[in-house]
Amino acid sequence: MTRLLRGLHPLRRVLTGRFVVPVALSALVGTGALTFVLLDGQAQGGASGGPGGANGILVALDQAGTGAPQNPTPPKQPKNTGTSNASVRIYRHGRLVAYGNSAILYEYPPQSYIPAGQALFETFCSSCHGTDASGTSRAPNLVGLGPATVDFWVTTGRMPAENPNAVQAPRKPAKLTDKQALEIAAWVNSLDPSEPAIPHVNLKHANLSDGFNLFSLNCAACHTITGAGDALAYGTYAPSLRSATPTQVAEAIRTGPGNMPRFTGNLTDKQVRDLVAYVTEKIQHPSNPGGFALGGVGPVAEGFVALLFGVGVLTLVAYWIGERA
Ligand code: HEC
Ligand code: HEC
Numbered sequence: 001m002t003r004l005l006r007g008l009h010p011l012r013r014v015l016t017g018r019f020v021v022p023v024a025l026s027a028l029v030g031t032g033a034l035t036f037v038l039l040d041g042q043a044q045g046g047a048s049g050g051p052g053g054a055n056g057i058l059v060a061l062d063q064a065g066t067g068a069p070q071n072p073t074p075p076k077q078p079k080n081t082g083t084s085n086a087s088v089r090i091y092r093h094g095r096l097v098a099y100g101n102s103a104i105l106y107e108y109p110p111q112s113y114i115p116a117g118q119a120l121f122e123t124f125c126s127s128c129h130g131t132d133a134s135g136t137s138r139a140p141n142l143v144g145l146g147p148a149t150v151d152f153w154v155t156t157g158r159m160p161a162e163n164p165n166a167v168q169a170p171r172k173p174a175k176l177t178d179k180q181a182l183e184i185a186a187w188v189n190s191l192d193p194s195e196p197a198i199p200h201v202n203l204k205h206a207n208l209s210d211g212f213n214l215f216s217l218n219c220a221a222c223h224t225i226t227g228a229g230d231a232l233a234y235g236t237y238a239p240s241l242r243s244a245t246p247t248q249v250a251e252a253i254r255t256g257p258g259n260m261p262r263f264t265g266n267l268t269d270k271q272v273r274d275l276v277a278y279v280t281e282k283i284q285h286p287s288n289p290g291g292f293a294l295g296g297v298g299p300v301a302e303g304f305v306a307l308l309f310g311v312g313v314l315t316l317v318a319y320w321i322g323e324r325a
Contacts, residue, residue, distance in 0.1 A: 078265050078268070080100075080101050080269045081264055081265050082196045082199075082254040083195050084096060084106075084195055086099040086106070087101045088105070095111075097110075099197070101269055101270075102202060102205075103201070103270045104201050104202065104269040104272060105200045106148070106196055106198065106200075107198050107200060108147060108198070109147055109186035110186065111190075113183040114183075114186045114190050115187075116180075116183040117184045117186045117188070118187045120180055120183055120184050121187055124160045124176065128161065128164055129141075129142055139161070139164055143188070144191075144192045145188060145194060145255075146189065146255065147182075147188075147197050148185075148195075148250075148255050149251070150188050151182060151251060152248055152251035152255060152257060153257065154174065154176055154184060155174055155178055155245075157174040158172070160175060167235040168236050168258055169258075170239075171239055199250035200247065201246045201250050201272070201273050201277075202273065203277045203280070206273050206274050206276070206281075207274045207277075208274070208277055208278055208281065210271070211276075211278025211279075211282070214271055214274060215283075218263065218267070222238035223238045223239075224238075226286070227241035227284075228240055228242075229241070238259075238260070241279050241283050241284070242283070244279065245280070246276050249276045249280060253276075254272070
């Protein structure tokens with residue numbers, strides 16, 4: 001050990017100079033501050049990038065002729081973008097029961113579910129949304145919403161809400177079963193038949209690299225590239241994507257819950273399928289090559305955390321050598 005220290009002699013001279021402690025300390029504090037700024041910058045970037053990104057997307061949506069009710073003559077929806085203008089349409093007794101293509105099949109809940117749905121709505125929903133679902137001062141009108149919207153809010157546990165004054169209804173364990181959600185969706189849809197129906201995503205031939213590109217372009221600004229979620233403006237947030245099922249991811253994309261934009265004409269069903277595959281296969285099951293994930297905040301932050309600890313250890317070594325001298 002002493003031989004090793006003697007080998008370090010020139011270094012020791014530098015390290016034991018009277019500037020060592022202040023310099024080492026300022027390096028430690030400086031790196032710490034830098035790490036903090038970078039980590040914080042990342043969070044801020046996500047937050048401020050969110051609404052900005054959303055505006056960009058909303059503009060794109062408007063150009064595609066959707067989501068702009070003030071437009072007097074909206075151009076026709078492109079084919080296979082979540083509406084019944086799809087390459088496959090399935091009728092039973094003259095009624096459209098499903099539509100879609102090989103990537104996504106959108107299915108209406110059966111008519112026979114309507115009476116049970118009305119009873120459930122009366123019990124669990126009418127106190128806020130009104131017995132005819134047209135809304136009250138406590139909650140919005142639901143008439144004219146497609147089955148996918150109702151199914152999303154009920155199966156993700158957002159509805160029935162616990163606190164109607166919350167800025168945003170949180171995801172929580174579902175109070176009603178999947179079948180009950182479909183029954184309510186069937187009844188609401190019977191009041192004013194609408195789209196989209198419930199998406200069943202066929203993930204078999206999904207392209208994960210296309211999914212990744214689409215995700216970085218359309219979703220990462222709000223949900224972050226790892227899907228961990230992030231704060232948006234005014235106390236709202238883009239939630240983590242770790243719990244959503246394939247149907248819920250497709251429903252979110254096609255219906256735009258809360259402050260999320262609705263992606264319709266600008267994403268084909270094939271693209272939605274690739275996105276769903278990327279979220280449910282890659283984001284929900286990240287492959288970790290080893291080491292600590294540090295919450296998966298990203299390689300830059302992880303590098304700086306390493307540097308922070310590294311400089312800390314160096315400082316301790318400098319103290320130790322200084323003391324020995
Ligand atoms: C305690 C009051 C309350 C109850 C009970 C309730 N809701 Fe809601 N609901 C709300 C509020 C408030 C919102 C708006 C929340 C938001 O935007 O985050 C909402 C939003 C929704 C939305 C989204 C509307 C849209 O335009 O996107 C749906 C769908 C919905 N509720 C369905 C239901 C169903 C179905 C039930 C019964 C199972 C239910 N709600 C029970 C208060 C309630
Ligand atoms: C402008 C920001 C924004 C963008 C862009 C955005 N989202 Fe969202 N997303 C949100 C918000 C906000 C919510 C929660 C809405 C609520 O609960 O009121 C949400 C909810 C979700 C949910 C529901 C999660 C759960 O577990 O309940 C999924 C899934 C989702 N988004 C997927 C996506 C995908 C995929 C994309 C890209 C195609 C995307 N989002 C783009 C803001 C965004």
